Amino acid sequence: MTAEIYLVVLMLVLVALFFIVPRLVGNWLKYRGTRVIICPETRRPAAVEVDTRHAEWSSLAGQTDLRLKNCTRWPEKKDCGQECLLQIELAPEECLARNILTRWYDQKKCVYCARPFEDIDWAAHKPALMGPDRKTVEWSEIPPETIPDVLKTHLPVCWSCHIMETFRREHADLVTDRDYDARGKAARV
Numbered sequence: 111m112t113a114e115i116y117l118v119v120l121m122l123v124l125v126a127l128f129f130i131v132p133r134l135v136g137n138w139l140k141y142r143g144t145r146v147i148i149c150p151e152t153r154r155p156a157a158v159e160v161d162t163r164h165a166e167w168s169s170l171a172g173q174t175d176l177r178l179k180n181c182t183r184w185p186e187k188k189d190c191g192q193e194c195l196l197q198i199e200l201a202p203e204e205c206l207a208r209n210i211l212t213r214w215y216d217q218k219k220c221v222y223c224a225r226p227f228e229d230i231d232w233a234a235h236k237p238a239l240m241g242p243d244r245k246t247v248e249w250s251e252i253p254p255e256t257i258p259d260v261l262k263t264h265l266p267v268c269w270s271c272h273i274m275e276t277f278r279r280e281h282a283d284l285v286t287d288r289d290y291d292a293r294g295k296a297a298r299v
């Protein structure tokens with residue numbers, strides 16, 4: 111009898127490993143992350159997050175059901191109809207904030223050192239950007255719902271130049287103008 115119980119348990123584990131886990135992980139990978147959509151009500155960008163846990167478990171029932179976990183228009187619009195989910199269903203990769211930024215840096219060069227953005231390391235060496243005020247900023251300082259507008263007014267800066275610019279700005283007395291002029295000439299033209 112004990113052997114039969116072990117066999118049933120083993121079969122349940124195998125079913126989970128081969129059918130359930132891949133589906134759960136697949137939906138988590140597909141719908142994780144911040145997305146920038148156009149709010150159907152305002153026709154303006156808003157940043158949202160999909161409730162990945164709900165998407166994962168609903169997929170086991172046969173069809174993945176999407177709902178939002180967060181929206182920058184919440185809590186005021188918490189009870190909206192979430193019609194923006196259609197944009198995510200139709201093109202989940204297109205509206206992912208990370209992908210929007212990666213596409214923007216593609217084929218561009220750092221405004222300071224002119225090096226192209228290749229194989230961006232989003233984990234350790236995130237690229238930055240320079241605003242109209244010539245100050246470099248990191249993406250963590252930018253509200254995601256403003257990304258479409260920011261991309262129109264800012265210039266791309268590589269991670270190394272952003273670190274140097276930040277150091278120069280915060281420790282101006284330690285950096286000579288000669289060093290800065292040689293490296294930052296392109297940025298000021």
Ligand SMILES: [Zn+2]
Binds near residue numbers: 270
């Ligand atoms: Zn650079």
